[in-house]
Amino acid sequence: MSDTAELEPIGKREKTKAANRAAILVAARRVFAQLGYEAATVRDIIRGTELASGTFYNYFRSKEEVFEALADDSARRFRPILRLARAHARGFEDYLHSAFIAYFRFIAEENEDEGRPIDERRPHVRSDTPEMITVYQEVRQSLEDAIAHGDAPDVDADYLAHACIGIAQELGPAMLRRSPPDIDNAAAFATGLILKGLEGAPRKK
Amino acid sequence: MSDTAELEPIGKREKTKAANRAAILVAARRVFAQLGYEAATVRDIIRGTELASGTFYNYFRSKEEVFEALADDSARRFRPILRLARAHARGFEDYLHSAFIAYFRFIAEENEDEGRPIDERRPHVRSDTPEMITVYQEVRQSLEDAIAHGDAPDVDADYLAHACIGIAQELGPAMLRRSPPDIDNAAAFATGLILKGLEGAPRKK
Amino acid sequence: MSDTAELEPIGKREKTKAANRAAILVAARRVFAQLGYEAATVRDIIRGTELASGTFYNYFRSKEEVFEALADDSARRFRPILRLARAHARGFEDYLHSAFIAYFRFIAEENEDEGRPIDERRPHVRSDTPEMITVYQEVRQSLEDAIAHGDAPDVDADYLAHACIGIAQELGPAMLRRSPPDIDNAAAFATGLILKGLEGAPRKK
Amino acid sequence: MSDTAELEPIGKREKTKAANRAAILVAARRVFAQLGYEAATVRDIIRGTELASGTFYNYFRSKEEVFEALADDSARRFRPILRLARAHARGFEDYLHSAFIAYFRFIAEENEDEGRPIDERRPHVRSDTPEMITVYQEVRQSLEDAIAHGDAPDVDADYLAHACIGIAQELGPAMLRRSPPDIDNAAAFATGLILKGLEGAPRKK
DNA sequence: CATGAATGAGCATTCATTCAT
């Protein structure tokens, strides 16, 4: 009895609330990608939805908070992909390759929608995307496992994970600048570099 | 007697002007590093000096212009170091190592002054520092030479140079986070990774 | 019961918006009159209201735009009066008199509110008020009609219309300076001068 | 002896001081004409001289003061012309005509130098030029004389003088807008209008 | 909850004015 009574309004309201939140997140992702985090304004974000400006604050307290939510969201969507890759991978090598592929594909998809205006004159800016943080943690974990199993030399896992991030972060834009962007090529480059480089990196101790 | 009195005019004014310009540049470098290029405001910069707001515009027309001046300045100070390293290096390996050392030393020096508050709440953002641009160009040039001389495999020079940038940019902060920061260690890691990785990177066809 | 409650929504908001817009226009008219168009600042205008600075920009994009709105507004209020005068007038003479009366009454009303401080120290500056532009167009049109109908000699209509404007613009303040300002007297003076003067002005060829 | 001793430095310094003052006035007149009083800045004025910004303040305390000096200067140059005209005139009619001729010639000369940019989009602005004040006083005096001698009807001298100002002030720009500007034509129009109009203006009591 | 107008702090920039040289 209370079931039906509560179902209708709750159901409807829940859906609307979720939809609004989602709409803001979608708009925010696009706006951040187009204008960059700093240049983007809350107004830009709500303009990308059908909502009124005040409504934004029913869901997020600030631009920063929306960014973090985006980060969580991205991580939530991205981590399973990496987990899956890890599970299916025959080894660290295979895993790393999958991870780079996934990342480059991700940013390629994200950037193909927009007409690529992105003002190239101003100093280039990169922010720690949520994907990067996920990648960092995953790669690091995976590397530590590989080291533990003797599948990789005992190098500084923190440095290596950061190196992966750095390479991905720089190679990504460089790849996008070429037309057409070749995801496999970039991933092969990164993987080859890291895997062989692993041998050259100083042993830890 | 009046002689000495008349020699002076070159003094105070000139010195003050140069000092002010330098003060603005110093403050700008710090502010850009702490807040990022986009988030930094002209006010942030002048607040970092003892000058009045209007004075900024006696020296630079905008935030962009300070950034460019900073870039020129950095390049002027940084490029010779890299050039020297290249000239003295016994090979690409040696050169790369010197370059990483120079860069890590540079950022270590820059960061030891301030107490590193760096507002960590706001999403972390990195912009291409002027040094990075210089490094990119130098490394790329040097790599192309090495490839031409057969000292390095024929890999994608653009990608590799970007990889070096990415590694430097991520390893730098990671290094600073450790105490004490070990420049040689970080440089050895980066160099070892790249040099060996070079062998693993796909040949350019 | 809920009926009346639901009828209300049209009320407060709409009224406030209209009231704010009107308040800005009123303040702008006063400020322009006191300081002149050039010297007036947007801040001067909002200071003349109870609104916050940012609110100005919810209604107008710039000082220019307020001025234009003021012009439209004045024209909308003023032109009908002149049109009516033209329709009812028994001749050009009658019309001209009505027009001067209307104009002098207008500025008299406008100036009786404020205590007329008008900063007399700064060089006195007059800008074309929106009313003047309307008057110019109306008078010129009316004069051309009168000439066409043979009710007035064939003089230079542009010059004459400008002469009317000039006389109105100078006589107005002169009238206000006397106490009490005598609208009828000033209008009689202006009308008499122009009408008789018309005979003395050179024929147009 | 003290003659020669004082002559050289005083002479030289006097000339320089006078020359500086004159240079500022010349530049100011041009700048005011081109940009208008409000838009003109002290910087604009000194930029029109070879002097340094600080030097301005050795001669004038502000933009306002320079305007007043310009006014005095203009009046000093203009009044003799009118006085002469009055002395030579055979009557009020003749005098008035000379006065309009002199004024229109004056502004025509002043405006022929500059390339006439004067932003015509923004609301037109007129300031009480010093010439106008002179004209007002002269015309009024002359009219009162004429009335006293029975050469003109006993009209309101204040209003009539203002009417002359207004006509001159509006007809001037209207004349300049035509090409080529016809000074005689404009003066004939103004004179004819006023003289005949005098008869139509209400008697003063 | 949604709405969107109001708010006012903050920013880039200009400019009159001062003052050490």
Next chain:
DNA sequence: CATGAATGAATGCTCATTCAT
């Protein structure tokens, strides 16, 4: 006196955030 760099108040304008409806 001349110089021109330094100063800081003032301006136009934007935008995050609040709040009455």
